């Protein structure tokens with residue numbers, strides 16, 4: 001009898017823990033400081049939508065540019081290791097001599113990130129243009145960035161990052177294949193999927209003859225595996241995996257070449273976590289070739305069926321593009337490309353047959369990666385204009401992610417603060433579900449790694465929830 005009573009008490013107390021965290025969250029819903037303290041400590045699992053270069057804060061990048069006496073373009077505030085021929089460039093030593101360093105440091109911080117943003121330039125331009133401006137400070141310095149991100153993740157109780165680390169370097173000469181650019185675009189204009197797939201097959205064979213595999217192997221062995229191992233990235237507190245990605249603005253042949261190499265790399269290394277496609281979706285080539293890109297993914301899936309991919313799709317809103325362009329990107333990412341996850345999906349409410357699409361995502365467990373701070377800054381979509389509730393109403397699996405916490409000067413904690421404050425009907429249990437989703441729907445290939453992260457999450461939640469029972 002005593003044993004039954006004891007067990008009953010344990011059961012009640014365990015339920016109580018969760019209820020206490022839940023009731024405390026309800027009490028603090030409208031106070032950002034209290035929410036911040038709560039979510040800073042809450043285990044947040046994984047960050048699945050994460051751009052490496054956009055996640056590093058501007059301070060260490062600027063510090064490096066100054067220490068290495070880089071050249072600064074006084075008009076654009078881009079930096080360069082050597083002095084480019086065109087433009088007005090001056091090195092940091094000269095800036096120091098002119099006693100202008102403080103002035104330019106402030107200007108650079110405001111151009112490389114959203115710091116003190118005052119609306120003087122369009123927010124999407126500031127955001128997307130910043131990458132190329134600070135890029136020379138990242139090249140060759142991946143190690144420092146990876147350690148910074150790991151340290152920050154541990155501090156805010158994030159146990160896993162799936163980062164889009166780097167494009168795969170490739171100097172393969174494809175000048176003999178440039179005819180395919182026109183042919184692919186012509187077939188694409190007719191929406192002739194059969195013709196596009198046939199052209200891609202010819203291209204694929206040429207790329208194989210040009211030893212595409214060599215570039216993937218070199219990247220996997222001499223870059224990815226080496227960095228990951230040398231830095232001892234994985235430990236009992238933290239795990240990192242790497243998404244390969246291609247750039248939307250490239251010409252079709254170059255893009256397909258990079259995509260094939262990205263798929264080969266992902267197929268052959270357990271450190272990789274799938275493939276993605278990035279850069280502004282509303283750019284000229286991105287819009288013109290969107291459907292073609294989706295067919296490219298479909299083709300690669302037939303060659304590498306085990307490789308997962310998440311696609312930036314529907315990172316668009318009314319006003320940014322013509323209304324017709326808001327009606328089909330998520331649909332085609334799912335139904336043409338066969339995406340395993342969708343990044344952003346902000347224009348879902350404008351999609352043709354959006355209810356069918358949402359039901360399909362829900363039934364087929366295709367998660368949506370929600371990036372609240374990013375969507376607010378770049379697209380000006382927030383609060384109930386954001387489709388978060390639409391995805392939630394249709395039971396689409398949701399993961400909460402940061403996108404580019406460095407440029408946006410945000411972090412994972414802030415995403416949860418915005419979520420809890422703006423969408424008051426999202427309970428603690430639901431938020432906890434999103435955290436578990438971020439591991440369950442990750443592209444980690446090794447089942448034992450995923451299992452360990454889930455087990456670790458259980459224990460982190462127990463520690464977190466215990467705090468409330470003691471108060």
Ligand SMILES: [Zn+2]
Pocket residue numbers: 049050051312343403
């Ligand atoms: Zn993104």
